[in-house]
Amino acid sequence: MTNSIIDGKQIAAQVTEKVKKRVEDLKAKGVTPGLAVVLVGNNAASQTYVNNKTKTCEKLGMYSVLIELDEQVSEEELLHKVEQLNNDDKIHGILVQLPLPKQIDEDRVIAAISPKKDVDGFHPESVGKMMIGQQTFLPCTPFGVLKLLEYSGVDVAGKHAVIIGRSNIVGKPMGQLLLQKDATVTYCHSRTKDLHAFTKQADILVVATGRAKMIDGSYIKEGAVVIDVGINRDENNKLCGDVDFASAQEVASKITPVPGGVGPMTIAMLMENTCLAAEITLNN
Ligand SMILES: Nc1nc(=O)c2c([nH]1)NC[C@@H]1CN(c3ccc(C(=O)N[C@@H](CCC(=O)O)C(=O)O)cc3)C=[N+]21
Numbered sequence: 327m328t329n330s331i332i333d334g335k336q337i338a339a340q341v342t343e344k345v346k347k348r349v350e351d352l353k354a355k356g357v358t359p360g361l362a363v364v365l366v367g368n369n370a371a372s373q374t375y376v377n378n379k380t381k382t383c384e385k386l387g388m389y390s391v392l393i394e395l396d397e398q399v400s401e402e403e404l405l406h407k408v409e410q411l412n413n414d415d416k417i418h419g420i421l422v423q424l425p426l427p428k429q430i431d432e433d434r435v436i437a438a439i440s441p442k443k444d445v446d447g448f449h450p451e452s453v454g455k456m457m458i459g460q461q462t463f464l465p466c467t468p469f470g471v472l473k474l475l476e477y478s479g480v481d482v483a484g485k486h487a488v489i490i491g492r493s494n495i496v497g498k499p500m501g502q503l504l505l506q507k508d509a510t511v512t513y514c515h516s517r518t519k520d521l522h523a524f525t526k527q528a529d530i531l532v533v534a535t536g537r538a539k540m541i542d543g544s545y546i547k548e549g550a551v552v553i554d555v556g557i558n559r560d561e562n563n564k565l566c567g568d569v570d571f572a573s574a575q576e577v578a579s580k581i582t583p584v585p586g587g588v589g590p591m592t593i594a595m596l597m598e599n600t601c602l603a604a605e606i607t608l609n610n
Pocket residue numbers: 374375378421422423424425446466557565584585586587588589590592593
């Protein structure tokens with residue numbers, strides 16, 4: 327099968343180039359889009375993503391602040407920080423990096439973020455609006471996957487999209503967004519019986535299981551488009567996805583690599599959302 331690798335890094339660069347122009351327009355009107363990233367504790371992987379976010383902000387001429395809190399921080403202190411950021415006019419987007427330590431109730435923290443600054447699209451108000459197709463911030467990873475498909479010329483309408491994973495931040499919204507694009511959507515998860523039977527019917531297979539190289543070529547229909555949302559470390563500590571790339575690319579028509587696939591798109595969409603948040607304040 328002649329297949330093509332979907333170059334997420336290159337598509338992300340195209341997306342951020344457009345964001346950069348919007349940032350310039352905003353600055354000419356006296357507004358610099360600002361993103362606050364709150365990082366609790368010092369998980370090495372989280373640090374990498376956070377650094378990527380901060381670097382990209384700088385490249386696009388956006389303002390960014392990184393707030394690092396101790397692993398032991400109380401929920402109250404974190405909520406107080408979020409409230410400060412809600413009231414800070416220089417900040418248009420707030421991202422509290424997940425997961426949070428166990429003493430903190432994630433749902434409470436997410437609900438405390440102003441929906442106007444919810445550039446992750448995780449607030450219940452944003453999720454509700456997304457469900458009913460109203461304009462809102464879309465969660466960056468599934469939004470990025472939609473863009474990848476669009477830029478790769480994959481028409482979603484009428485296709486059977488199978489999502490493996492049902493998290494609130496990836497799987498669930500991914501299915502909703504594909505449904506809005508007129509795909510026929512099937513959700514699979516860890517309790518699905520006979521996973522092969524479902525995945526083998528997928529025209530578009532989105533894999534978000536969190537298990538390294540779990541999905542090999544045997545799960546994939548000839549010519550399917552495969553989107554790998556996973557980020558794991560393999561036995562040699564090398565970055566890898568939830569898809570076994572080598573065997574999957576033998577059967578897929580298009581496939582995203584890890585790294586260089588969905589990850590860079592997640593960051594690009596965060597920048598787009600932050601820019602949008604700033605534009606909305608200007609128009610109000
Ligand atoms: N509130 C919140 N929002 C998030 O969006 C969020 C989060 N919490 N917690 C963690 C996950 C993970 N995430 C990634 C972002 C970029 C890359 C990325 O840039 N990946 C690069 C390489 C990364 C590397 O070298 O480790 C790539 O795939 O090519 C990966 C993962 C955002 N997340």
